Amino acid sequence: DAFDFDDDTPVLAFQVVTAVVAEEESNNQGRRTRYRGSISGHNVVNRNRKEGELRLYNDYFAENPKFTESQFRRRFRMSRRLFLRIANAVEAHNSYFKQRTDALGVLGLSCLQKITAAHRILAYGIPADLADEYLRIGETTAIESLRAFVKAIVEVFGDWYLKAPNETDICRLLSIGEQRGFPGMLGSIDCRTAPVNYTINGHEYTMGYYLADGIYPNWSTFVKTILRPLGAKRKYFASKQESARKDVERAFGVLQSRFAIVRGPVRYWDEETLAYIMKACIIMHNMIIEDEGAMNLGFDHEHEVNSFISVSHCEIPELHDFLQTHNRIRDRATSSQLQEDLIEHLWEQYGNE
Numbered sequence: 001d002a003f004d005f006d007d008d009t010p011v012l013a014f015q016v017v018t019a020v021v022a023e024e025e026s027n028n029q030g031r032r033t034r035y036r037g038s039i040s041g042h043n044v045v046n047r048n049r050k051e052g053e054l055r056l057y058n059d060y061f062a063e064n065p066k067f068t069e070s071q072f073r074r075r076f077r078m079s080r081r082l083f084l085r086i087a088n089a090v091e092a093h094n095s096y097f098k099q100r101t102d103a104l105g106v107l108g109l110s111c112l113q114k115i116t117a118a119h120r121i122l123a124y125g126i127p128a129d130l131a132d133e134y135l136r137i138g139e140t141t142a143i144e145s146l147r148a149f150v151k152a153i154v155e156v157f158g159d160w161y162l163k164a165p166n167e168t169d170i171c172r173l174l175s176i177g178e179q180r181g182f183p184g185m186l187g188s189i190d191c192r193t194a195p196v197n198y199t200i201n202g203h204e205y206t207m208g209y210y211l212a213d214g215i216y217p218n219w220s221t222f223v224k225t226i227l228r229p230l231g232a233k234r235k236y237f238a239s240k241q242e243s244a245r246k247d248v249e250r251a252f253g254v255l256q257s258r259f260a261i262v263r264g265p266v267r268y269w270d271e272e273t274l275a276y277i278m279k280a281c282i283i284m285h286n287m288i289i290e291d292e293g294a295m296n297l298g299f300d301h302e303h304e305v306n307s308f309i310s311v312s313h314c315e316i317p318e319l320h321d322f323l324q325t326h327n328r329i330r331d332r333a334t335s336s337q338l339q340e341d342l343i344e345h346l347w348e349q350y351g352n353e
Contacts, residue, residue, distance in 0.1 A: 045138070052136025053110045061112065077123050077258045078284070082291045086284070087115050090152040097148070109137055117142045118149035122281060125260035147273055150280035161283040170196070174208070180244045181346045182223070184208050201341035207328065209338065211245040220334035223342060236351055237343040255285050 059066045060080070072080050090111075091097040097111040117131040121142065128146070129139035137145070154162075165173070174196065177185030184198040184205055196208045205220075212222040225242050229235040256263040259281040266274055328334065 047132070047136040047138070049109055049113070049136050050107065052134065053113055056110075056112055056116060056135060075123075076119065078288045079291055082287060083119075086153070086157075086287070087111055089156050090115060090149060093156050094148055094152045097145075097152075109141065113137055114141070114145040115149055118146040121146050122150075122259050122261050122277065125264040147276070150273070150276040153280040153283055154276055157283050157287065158279065161286045162279060170208075174198075177244075181240055181350055182211070182244060182342060183345070185211060185223070185244070200338070201344045203337060203341055205334075205338065211241055213245070217330070218332045218335045219329050220331045220338060221329050222335065223339055233343050233347040233351070237339075237346050240346055240350070241342075255281060258285060258288070 060072055060076075061084075065072075067075075069080060072083075076083050087097075097114055099110045100108050102108060113135050114137070117128075117135050117137045120126060120131055121128060127139075128142040131137055131142050132139065174184065177183065183200055184196055185208070196206070198205055207221055209221045209223050212224050214224055214227055216222045216224060218224070223241065225245070226234050226238045229238045261277060262281055269277065
């Protein structure tokens with residue numbers, strides 16, 4: 001019968017299997033001996049991660065670190081206290097940042113190594129492999145750490161430090177705008193509007209506005225400069241408008257100076273990572289301002305806004321009301337009238353300075 005086996009068949013089958021396994025093991029051993037790694041062509045670099053961890057800790061995080069607090073502040077763009085607060089929160093949020101041991105019991109990269117590598121890419125705009133020399137972290141791991149870091153920053157701190165402005169925030173902005181000579185101003189253009197009530201030069205307005213340059217349309221929520229002003233009043237208005245508008249532009253310049261990746265080429269990163277990078281930089285920028293104290297623009301932000309400027313407490317509009325508001329925003333006549341009223345207001349209040 002075709003399926004009958006003699007007594008020697010099991011022995012022969014075992015010998016064949018043994019020979020195949022031995023040959024395969026011999027081939028694998030040859031590959032490991034030749035390439036010095038588990039992957040053909042892959043070179044293993046002994047980075048001595050522990051050395052990088054100890055160097056980083058002794059330089060900046062020990063009880064008596066090598067470098068001073070001011071040097072830490074300059075190189076990390078924030079205080080040591082704030083950096084450790086961020087590191088602890090990120091480590092608790094994402095287990096990727098917890099230090100682990102491999103199958104041989106060797107410690108991997110520490111939380112501080114991964115976060116410092118990610119932060120230096122953000123702060124200095126350096127290539128990912130440049131962190132290897134000091135921190136002993138490979139390029140792939142540094143990129144992986146940055147992606148995990150910026151995502152964790154947004155997930156942990158985004159709800160608080162990227163929240164929409166509340167009534168207190170709007171009142172503070174209105175107070176600053178009023179003291180700069182622009183009642184109802186919410187800042188430089190950021191594509192949002194807020195319902196407020198104020199009067200300028202005898203005319204009532206119900207929406208806040210933003211200072212903008214000449215490329216924006218003539219909408220009632222934009223107050224633009226005058227490109228070629230004629231007469232003392234218009235020249236004074238143009239000067240004050242451009243001066244106040246540059247405050248916000250300088251704020252973005254501060255963000256760029258803290259995080260060089262914001263002003264560098266972005267071809268390497270995908271869109272999702274870019275969004276997380278931008279949000280994370282803004283969040284940390286806001287955290288730094290909070291940590292160092294309120295930004296001082298020379299104004300008393302606690303002072304009460306004048307009675308003729310108030311924040312509206314109306315409910316969120318339905319579609320019909322929304323469309324009406326949209327049409328009011330695009331009203332060119334209101335835009336022109338608001339600019340004329342501000343010209344007269346500024347000249348009346350400050351023209352004799």
